[in-house]
Amino acid sequence: MGKLKKVKAFIRLVRIEHAFFLAIAVAVGAIIAAKANPAVDFSIFDTEGNMLYVLYLLFIAMLSPFFIEMASFAINDYWDIETDKANKRKDRPLVTGELKKETALATAMLFFPLGIVLAFFTNITAFLLVLLFVVLSFYYSYEWKKKPVIGNIVIAASMAVPFIFGNVVIYNKIQLPVVILASMAFLMGLGREIFKSIQDIAGDKKQGRKTLPILIGKKNSAYIGSFLILLAVLISFYPLFFIEDYFGDIYYFSFVLITDILLVASVDSALKLKDFAAIREHTLKAQLTGLLAFLFGVLF
Incomplete structure (x- = not known):
């Protein structure tokens, strides 16, 4: 398989469009919080809790869920390959053989820690929120998606939490x-x-x-x-x-x-x-x- 096809297959594995959505969601939550935070001065660019520091926090805060989301999809496809085969999911690169299972596992093992480390440089609340959702992602992919409703709730929560995450990175009042x-x-x-x-x-x-x-x-x-x-x-x-x-x-x-x-x-x-x-x-x-x-x- 050519390199371009492998890249396209990898993009399908990690559902990169979802990762971009989450990064944007973090930015929206952060911008709303920044406008409400009296400590943020949009006219000043230095390192005393104002706009330059906010931009730094925003950048690493957007990257954290970006990598965690990609890792989550990779580990989900790794554990879900038999069900995807049964459902004839030709959009799944592990089903079509475009990528090996080991690639999905390696992707998850790389991107989960990367997302966690990035969250560490925000604040303790945001960091703990990320840790919680990494754990939930593993349980969802391995066990909870087999259960009625609970797996659906975990995925739905993963769509909602980035807004809260972006907020608490910038301001402790939601x-x-x-x-x-x-x-x-x-x-x-x-x-x-x-x-x-x-x-x-x-x-x-x-x-x-x-x-x-x-x-x-x-x-x-x-x-x-x-x-x-x-x-x-x-x-x-x-x-x-x-x-x-x-x-x-x-x-x-x-x-x-x-x-x-x-x-x-x-x-x-x-x-x-x-x-x-x-x-x-x-x-x-x-x-x-x-x-x-x-x-x-x-x-x-």
């Missing part, structure tokens, strides 16, 4: 917009993971797993996932009316409207039990536009 954004990410992530469990039901049955769709059926699972995502849509309107930085903000409204349309489209597909590839695409785009909504809302 800001309301960060809580709302993290809540939306959690609900959207949990709904999406339930939809993914519906897609993977055949392989999960062969592996003896007890996922939610296996226990209560595809349709009932689709209802639960849809409810969670629609709840995230409902919460998205809160800042427009109740948070000063976002009150009537046209930038926030424009991006969040796109986000909500994408989420409603994913719900429509899920309830029809079809086109799960489109659901993944819609939710990924919704993550990006949701991030932009909060970022532009707080900056402009």
